[in-house]
Amino acid sequence: MKYWRKTLDQDQVKPIRGRVEVLKDRCKQCRFCIDFCPKQVLEESTEFNRKGYHPVYAALPNECVNCGLCELICPEFAISVVPLEEEEVKEEARYV
Amino acid sequence: MNQNGSEQKHYIDQYLREDRMPHIWCPGCGLGSILHCFLSSLIKSGIDMDKVVVVSGIGCTGRAAGYVKLDSFHTTHGRAIPFATGLKIANPELQVVVFSGDGDLIAIGGNHLIHAARRNIDMTVICVNNFNYGMTGGQLGPTTPLGARTQTSPIGNYERPFSLPYLAAASGAVYVARWTSMHVRRLEQTITEALLKRGFRFIEVIAPCPTTYGRRNRQPTGLDQMRYYRENSIIRHGADPKDVDIDLNGKIIVGKFIDIERPTYSDLLDEVMQRAFGTELPKDDTSKEEATVVGSAPK
Numbered sequence: 001m002k003y004w005r006k007t008l009d010q011d012q013v014k015p016i017r018g019r020v021e022v023l024k025d026r027c028k029q030c031r032f033c034i035d036f037c038p039k040q041v042l043e044e045s046t047e048f049n050r051k052g053y054h055p056v057y058a059a060l061p062n063e064c065v066n067c068g069l070c071e072l073i074c075p076e077f078a079i080s081v082v083p084l085e086e087e088e089v090k091e092e093a094r095y096v
Numbered sequence: 097m098n099q100n101g102s103e104q105k106h107y108i109d110q111y112l113r114e115d116r117m118p119h120i121w122c123p124g125c126g127l128g129s130i131l132h133c134f135l136s137s138l139i140k141s142g143i144d145m146d147k148v149v150v151v152s153g154i155g156c157t158g159r160a161a162g163y164v165k166l167d168s169f170h171t172t173h174g175r176a177i178p179f180a181t182g183l184k185i186a187n188p189e190l191q192v193v194v195f196s197g198d199g200d201l202i203a204i205g206g207n208h209l210i211h212a213a214r215r216n217i218d219m220t221v222i223c224v225n226n227f228n229y230g231m232t233g234g235q236l237g238p239t240t241p242l243g244a245r246t247q248t249s250p251i252g253n254y255e256r257p258f259s260l261p262y263l264a265a266a267s268g269a270v271y272v273a274r275w276t277s278m279h280v281r282r283l284e285q286t287i288t289e290a291l292l293k294r295g296f297r298f299i300e301v302i303a304p305c306p307t308t309y310g311r312r313n314r315q316p317t318g319l320d321q322m323r324y325y326r327e328n329s330i331i332r333h334g335a336d337p338k339d340v341d342i343d344l345n346g347k348i349i350v351g352k353f354i355d356i357e358r359p360t361y362s363d364l365l366d367e368v369m370q371r372a373f374g375t376e377l378p379k380d381d382t383s384k385e386e387a388t389v390v391g392s393a394p395k
Binding site for chain 1: 106108128281319
């Protein structure tokens with residue numbers, strides 16, 4: 001992400017990060033989460049689940065900001081978003 | 097281990113009957129999102145879960161009572177509100193929530209709805225409106241917009257539909273709101289606010305029904321209907337309920353329309369009881385006395 005200008009407290013404020021966890025066998029491929037994710041994190045996978053649907057997966061996991069919209073909008077109770085700890089964020093280094 | 101054969105669990109599973117999962121709702125149906133919003137707002141409102149009762153009637157939405165791991169009852173068709181009324185009057189401590197569909201609450205149970213609103217009985221009614229009778233194959237209902245095609249109106253509906261917020265507000269509800277299943281965050285906030293209020297609270301939630309309604313009205317998937325809600329919803333808090341009719345392919349006005357205070361049925365009942373029996377017979381003692389009488393009656 002490119003910032004047009006730097007805010008004064010940029011060193012102190014850290015963007016929140018989350019990790020999307022999908023219970024693959026619950027997904028019914030309604031695509032709500034794919035369409036409504038503000039960061040376009042999720043995508044349909046090519047694999048099949050037990051019901052014969054293509055479950056979603058986090059295609060851009062580094063973009064997730066833990067807003068929890070996919071979790072709430074998923075009608076199958078299949079997605080949960082876990083906030084990442086600061087160390088974990090550093091491990092999976094995000095922004096350049 | 098859940099039914100899907102994996103150890104993984106969802107955080108909301110603690111309030112769902114996992115043996116009933118996966119639910120019967122079609123792919124693209126909005127009911128799961130609404131149930132999630134409801135459970136999430138129950139958690140956020142901090143209400144004691146042992147005091148919450150979910151009552152529902154018949155229909156796709158009526159299945160919700162069977163899916164939540166709370167005290168719940170799946171009543172006969174249209175009679176969710178009378179059952180909930182009885183619960184609330186018998187045990188005023190309970191937080192009674194009626195979670196049902198438009199066919200149940202507005203069609204067959206329409207009379208109960210207006211009278212419960214008139215009496216201002218302390219309960220939250222979440223009415224999921226999908227514009228048709230979904231479970232039975234998509235027949236014309238009292239909420240189907242003019243011109244919409246359903247199984248029993250193949251050339252278009254010519255009956256004027258109810259505007260649910262207008263109906264509830266005119267009947268005397270103290271809290272009236274409408275959202276779609278796309279507005280999950282706002283719906284969650286509204287349900288939380290409604291749960292913490294007293295009186296008859298009515299929330300209409302518009303939900304997609306791709307299988308029986310959408311595919312006959314050029315919105316063949318749930319996602320098409322959700323996109324339509326996103327593009328055509330106008331948030332107008334405090335709008336006059338008589339201006340919030342829904343037209344086919346028109347704009348949907350959503351928001352919180354009514355939020356007033358009025359004495360509830362229990363308040364007025366208490367007042368009358370006080371006047372009739374005086375302060376020597378407070379309500380708690382009477383209920384205990386009655387309970388012992390009822391308990392000893394079979395002997």
